[in-house]
Amino acid sequence: MKVLSILVVLLTLIYFSLFRNPLPDIQRNVCERIRSKNYPCELLNTTTEDGFVIGIHHLSNPGGKPILLWHGMLQNAATWAMNFPSQDLIYLLHDAGFDVYLGNARGTIYSQKHNSLDPKNDSKEYWERCEFDYGSRYDLPAVIDYILENTGYQKLGYVGHSRGSTLMSVLLTEKPEYSYKVNLYVALSPPVFVANTKSPAIRLINQALKNLYVNDLFSLFGVHSLGIKNPVLIKMFTEVCKTTPIVCEFAVFMFAGWDFDNFNRTRIPIYISNPETIPIQDLNHGLQCVNKGLFGKYDFGSEKNIEIYGQATAPLYDLSKIPHDGTKWMIYYGGNDIMVVPEDVDTLVKELDPRVLYSKPIFLPKFSHLDFVWGTNANKFIYYDVVKAMLKQDFGKISK
Numbered sequence: 001m002k003v004l005s006i007l008v009v010l011l012t013l014i015y016f017s018l019f020r021n022p023l024p025d026i027q028r029n030v031c032e033r034i035r036s037k038n039y040p041c042e043l044l045n046t047t048t049e050d051g052f053v054i055g056i057h058h059l060s061n062p063g064g065k066p067i068l069l070w071h072g073m074l075q076n077a078a079t080w081a082m083n084f085p086s087q088d089l090i091y092l093l094h095d096a097g098f099d100v101y102l103g104n105a106r107g108t109i110y111s112q113k114h115n116s117l118d119p120k121n122d123s124k125e126y127w128e129r130c131e132f133d134y135g136s137r138y139d140l141p142a143v144i145d146y147i148l149e150n151t152g153y154q155k156l157g158y159v160g161h162s163r164g165s166t167l168m169s170v171l172l173t174e175k176p177e178y179s180y181k182v183n184l185y186v187a188l189s190p191p192v193f194v195a196n197t198k199s200p201a202i203r204l205i206n207q208a209l210k211n212l213y214v215n216d217l218f219s220l221f222g223v224h225s226l227g228i229k230n231p232v233l234i235k236m237f238t239e240v241c242k243t244t245p246i247v248c249e250f251a252v253f254m255f256a257g258w259d260f261d262n263f264n265r266t267r268i269p270i271y272i273s274n275p276e277t278i279p280i281q282d283l284n285h286g287l288q289c290v291n292k293g294l295f296g297k298y299d300f301g302s303e304k305n306i307e308i309y310g311q312a313t314a315p316l317y318d319l320s321k322i323p324h325d326g327t328k329w330m331i332y333y334g335g336n337d338i339m340v341v342p343e344d345v346d347t348l349v350k351e352l353d354p355r356v357l358y359s360k361p362i363f364l365p366k367f368s369h370l371d372f373v374w375g376t377n378a379n380k381f382i383y384y385d386v387v388k389a390m391l392k393q394d395f396g397k398i399s400k
Contacts, residue, residue: 023266023267023269023270024036025082025267025270025273026269026270026273029078030043030057030076030077030078030081030102030110031043031057033078033081034057034059034081034090037081037084037085037091038085039059039085039090039091039094040058040059040060041057041058041059042057042058042060043055043056043057043058043110044056044057044058044146046142046143046146047115047142048106048138048139048141048142049138049141049142050129050134050138051114051115051116051117052106052111052113052114052115052129052138052139053111053113053114053115054103054104054106054111054139054142054143055077055104055108055110055111056101056102056103056104056143056146056147057077057101057102057104057110058099058100058101058102059090059093059094059099059100059101059102060099061094061097061098061099061100062099063099064097064098064099065097065098065099065153065156065157065390065393065395066098066099066100066101066147066148066151066153066156066157066395067093067098067099067100067101067156067157067158067159067390068101068102068103068143068144068147068156068157068158068159069089069090069100069101069102069103069158069159069160069161069164070102070103070105070140070158070159070160070161070163070164070167070168071102071103071104071105071161071162071163071164071373072161072162072163072164072373073162073163073276073278073282073286074275074276074278075108075274075276076104076105076108076109076110076274076276077102077103077104077110078274079161079274079373079374080102080373082267082270082271082373082374083264083267083374083376086379087376087378087379088379089159089373089378089379089382089383089386089387090102092379092383092384092387093387093390096387096390096391098157098390099151101143101147103139103140103143103164105130105135105139105163105167106129106130106134106135106138106139107119107126107127107130107225107276107277107279108276108277109276111139114126117129119225123222123224123225124222124224126224127224127225127279127280127281128224128279128281130225130279130281130282131279131281131282131285131298132163132166132167132170132282132285132286133170133285133297133298135167136166136167136168136170136171136174137170137171137174137175139167140167140168140171140178141171141175141178144156144178144181144182145181148181152397152398153395153396153397153398154181154395154396154397154398155180155181155182155183155393155394155395155396156181156182156183156395157182157183157184157185157186157390157393157395158182158184158185158186158327159185159186159188159386160185160186160187160188160190161188161189161372161373162188162189162190162191162339162340162369162372163191164188165187165188165189165190165191165192166190166191166192168182168185168187169187169190169192169295169317169319170317172185172321172322172326172327173317173318173319173321173322174317176321176322176323176326178327179322179323179326179327180323180326180327182326182327183327183328183393183394183395184327184328184330184358184389184390184393185327185328185329185330186329186330186332186386186389187329187330187331187332188332188372188373188382189332189333189334189337189339189340189367189369189372190331190333190340190345190348191286191289191339191340191344192295192344192348193289193293193294193295193344193345193347193348193351194286194289194290194339194340194344195289195290195292195293195294195344195347196341196343196344197290197338197339197340197341197344198338198339198341199254199255199256199257199338199339200254200338201254201255202255202287202290202339205283205287206287206290206291209283209284209287218280223280224279224280224281225277225278225279225280226277226278226280226283252268252271252272252370253368255339255369256337256338256339256368256369256370257334257336257337257338257339257368257369257370261366262366262367262368262371262375262376262377262378263371263374263375263376264374264376271370271374281298284298285298288314294316295316295317295319295351296314296315296316296317297309297314297315297316297317298314299313299314300314319348319351319352320351320353322352322353322356324353324355324356325355326356327356328356328357328358329352329356329357329358330358330359330362330386330389331345331348331349331357331361331362332361332362332364332367332372332382333345333361333362333363333364333367334363334364334365334366334367334368334369334371334372335363335364335365335366335367336365336366336367336368336371337367337368337369337371338368338369339369340369342363345361349361358389359389362382364381364382367381
């Protein structure tokens, strides 16, 4: 009888840990999460020139100036809706009257459809086209043009975190005409130059790919993307984060850096509840930038480079091509950020024409890589100033 009682207690504890959810945002999709805070949300779609259907989350504010926000690697639009209305940038922008749009990179759960390719049946070709160079040249132009066509404005504001900053930086070099469609670009911890990254996780992955022939194994077994999509595994991870948050904190901080003061530990299960897939080629491209210390296109090897680029070496993204009379940049970076370190941001600033800077780059000594989107005081140190700067911009409303 005593054994049975213990068993009942154990089963009850397991039930409550697995099915009782004190953090409902864990189970909510992006729009459900936003609507639960009493803000409007709809999922729109536009198709890129190369056939990807890109999902765009929209916090409608009819007639408001359009702002586009773009997430980082291993994330989707949910990253902008992790905390509360007084803390998250999307709500502050909406409260200020802006028409807010959240992009989702190709290959994420909200942008996995393609006109002819399938992530399962056409795995290799599909996931190779999810590398960030394609996202810069196709996703951003498609979304920007869609927003401008449907709002009647000539320009929009842009906020990119991490990889979202990389995409815009590439776009402005490869298609400089978009510098006249984006009036203000807020780059939050931009990984453009990354030679000095101190992330132990990135360094470990880099060594594994180079020295353990992991890339060869991926090719041998037809693995073209990595990610945790199994709902049972996601549930397990979120439960671990609830009961033993230090485990998840350590995993996150191994990538991004340490900052306990600016991190809401009770919401860690929400922060890691939307894991995304990373294409192998995209990962390799990023690591090439780390190893070469250069901001360049994907290096296929000399033979294929000649076929694709017309030269043996992969071309660099030429930041000098960015028009100085177009998009203005606001750059924020952190002292506890081990992924994008100050030395590399200094390199970026030196490569840019000073005339493209809206203001002097802002250094936040205690900020880690994820504080720029998840930090509880990002509103105080970044978002209020971003809203003020956007309010001053001329978006060029077209009279109808």
